[in-house]
Amino acid sequence: MSDRKPATAVLLAAGLGTRMKSSLPKAQHPLAGRPMLQHLIESCSAVFDRIIVVVGPGMEALEKAARPHTVVVQAERLGTAHAAMQAAGLFGEGDVAVLYADNPLITQSTLERLLATRRTTGTGLALLAMRPADPARYGRLVTRPDGEGGETVDRIVEWADASPEQRSIGLCNAGVLCAEARRFAGWLAQVRNENANHEYYLTDVVALAASEGAQVRYVEAPEEELRGINSRAELAEAEAVIQRRLRLRAMANGATLVAPETVFFSADTILGRDVTVHPNVVFGPGVTVGDGTEIRAFSHLEGAFIGERAMIGPFARLRPGTQVDAAAHVGNFVELKGTHLGAGAKANHLAYLGDATIGARSNVGAGTITCNYDGVSKHRTIIGEDVFVGSNSTLVAPLSLGDRAFVAAGSSITSSVPADGLAFGRARQETRADRAIELRARIRKEKR
Known part of the structure; x- marks a missing residue:
């Protein structure tokens, strides 16, 4: 001893x-x-x-x-x-x-x-x-x-x-x-x-x-x-040193960095094996990425857990409290905050999903948003498994969509939808024959 x-x-x-x-x-x-x-x-x-x-x-x-x-x-x-x-x-x-x-x-x-x-x-x-x-x-x-x-x-x-x-x-x-x-x-x-x-x-x-x-x-x-740090310039030099160390550590542990000099880590970033990180990705504090996941270019992640074989980005933003399960997809210009995206679920285009739970294999269409804030409090949206949410849908929380529910594109949904339910929440379309000719003529006249 x-x-x-x-x-x-x-x-x-x-x-x-x-x-x-x-x-x-x-x-x-x-x-x-x-x-x-x-x-x-x-x-x-x-x-x-x-x-x-x-x-x-x-x-x-x-x-x-x-x-x-x-x-x-x-x-x-x-x-x-x-x-x-x-x-x-x-x-x-x-x-x-x-x-x-x-x-x-x-x-x-x-x-x-x-x-x-x-x-x-x-x-x-x-x-x-x-x-x-x-x-x-x-x-x-x-x-x-x-x-x-x-x-x-x-x-x-x-x-x-x-x-x-x-x-x-x-x-x-x-x-x-x-x-x-x-x-x-x-x-x-x-x-x-x-x-x-x-x-x-x-x-x-x-x-x-x-x-x-x-x-x-x-x-x-x-x-x-x-070296000591006594100025903002020296702080930037020290940041460069630490980033080089973190990049080397990530690659030594089995991650692929396509353009290492463009990837920025936090000291606590955890990457699994066979993770691929494309150029210009930023990891804020509190990010864990599972094996085999791909992080595409220009994505920003903070306070997020990402499971195995997921696909993130390009141009995705994952904010604190986000969990993305195995094989889920978060696509271009999709932002998640305080959201749990279930295994195999997809939000591939132009969406904001805040304070939401989205079940396995559900699909969230382009332009969909969860309206989670009423000006005073935050509310949660619960989406079950195998749900289809059509493009350009607005989900006004608090709200739940049951398993296998279907929301028609362009809908504004304010009430919960039961399992296997079909929800429309949009105005009825009117079509008037030949009125486009009259409208164009009026517009040209007013422009003169």
Whole structure:
């Protein structure tokens, strides 16, 4: 039985993200349909035993996004070391890593390497580093040989304070630190705010650890994974990274993406095997697609469950609460909301079906709508099995059509129809011989 003590991840999420020019906290901005904070939580949950999230005052929505993990509030924004100190009383006795919520692309494997490096004999403090194509204003890692064929980090020099020689260093700080809880808390307590901004900086922990003789080692990872998000442009770049990952995952799991670069997923999208997704399809949050289903071009799906061997689109819209059963068809310019389309049922053209239950093998004709809203409340339409609804029909809810009912094209149906019933709900047609000649003559005369 292992006697290893629990490891804790502290996620700093109190930043306002001034450069985002938004009323949302930075960590609440969405990537692939969920707040960026939740992406980092997902990676950390696979590696660490506990997660603590540090937020700023008035960030109730972000606190909700952090649930069920522990949340502490940094009442005053006095710097990153100060933010980490707010969680120091919860560090416990194992290893602690401090991460930034605006670094949501860090993978599980990188965090595992970080923790393994910290637990290597003699490593007092481990950190993440990268070699960006453009080091720009990143802090540089000043290192020296450790006598064992590797390197130890002496300090991090911020770009503004670096000499020309130090600015030429390609190895840059990614901001993530990991150490034994007691030592980490001690170093945090020693950080001072003797700088131009009078803030307590987490990076000062590196020099403090080195000054005490602690072995400081770094774990290098790709820039794509460690980049921070501080602007809308960087948010878009991060979205592109996550979408590439999600597309590769979908294809590795057995889905065909005809034009992968045009398909956009949410982080929780689930595709079965032998699913085919055509170009320009968007998956919002909460979509599951069964094996063998085909999603045709220009469709938008959100909060929907789709069974096996179904056909969706092109140009279909599935809104939250929709369930499409096996072998059902949802065709071009058909919108479903809160609707259950039974096995083998079809709505192939130009329809709105809201708050409806449609039985197996029923056919809904082009131009059909369920009138589900009366201006105050939503009402449900229940359509049985093997029902035929003719084109351009209006079904005024609440309403039910029994099994095998038949609704004539162009009908406005306001009363329920029994099983095997035939319903007409349209005005009687009148035809007047030769009146078209008279009508055209009058129109031409009025046009002069």
